Amino acid sequence: MFNYTIHDVTYRLREPQDLSWIAEEGHVFSAIDQTGSGCILFGIEKNGRKYWYKIAGAKTVEAEVSAEESIRLLRYAVQVDRDITHPLLCPLIRDFTRDGFYVAVYAYVDGECLFDHWNFDFYMAHPEVITPMQRFHDLPVEKRLMAAEGLFSFMQTVIDAGYLAVDFYDSSILYDFATDKMALCDIDLFQKAPLVNDAGPGYFGTTRLKAPEENEKGAAIDEQTNLFTLGAILFDMFTRIDISQTPHVYPENVPERRSVRHFLPNPRHSFELNDTVYEVLCKATAMDRTQRFHTIQDFYENWRKSL
Secondary structure (H helix, E strand, O other), rough: EEEEOOOOOOEEEOOOOOHHHHHHHOEEEEEOOOOOHHHHHHEEOOOEEEEEEEEEEOOOOOOOOHHHHHHHHHHHHHHHHHOOOOOOOOOEEEEEEEOOOOEEEEEEOEEEEOOOOHHHHHHHHOOOOHHHHHHHHOHHHHHHHHHHHHHHHHHHHHHHOOOOOOOOOOHEEEEEEOOOOEEEEEOOOOEEOOOOOOHHHOOOOOOOOOOHHHHHHOOEEOHHEEEEEHHHHHHHHHHHOHHOOOOOOOOHHHHHHHHOOOOOOOHHHEEOOOOOHHHHHHHHHOOHHHOOOHHHHHHHHHHHHOO
């Protein structure tokens, strides 16, 4: 483990690497180094504006891929960012190479990640701290419903662009509690349709929110899979949580989900909205994909009617 500091911001790498050149881009005010993608992120301020610099090819402490694969994946992600445009996405500004690294620069968006796993150790040591997920669940239902509208709009945009959302979950959602604005990020693994699960249970995604076909090798990943993902996220957004589990603040059935490796509908008694909404979400997250809504739009229309 090697520790480095730039402008009073400390970050770690698994092996020695010189990233000091990032200081030439502006004032470094933040760093996220606990990623499995081989990317390290720096928050940089220049001329009164803030940016995220995502650098591929770094030997991050939790890197699960080679430097070459990290760069390939980020190059692909930049193309995805150019193909899918939506008001909630953090805008791509530019990309470039430097000293063997590949860098993508995004506009900085204020907000806190709803599943900031890199802070979990801190939350464990400081149980008095209210996590972003807890704060989000403390919001009035009306504000969370506005966030749901944004998620429906985004998922429809993904489908219209000919893509499918892959590895999209609450870690991709940012929420600014000062302005009640949501933003979305990290769509690096989205793929063009048609798509098949070629990895079996190792397919990308958190077991908390996976659809059953995301564990089945050779299964089609399609619009029904994406509306399942959206339904699972919405289920959790409107389900009361057990704050005693800090920082792993989940609905009560998450251990069961992890055991079967896919999402299961939350118990009715912990769901905050009406019976009809509950039934709509159960249909969206049906284990048998033929029992789900046919399209995101169909799901959305039924969601609106149920409210």
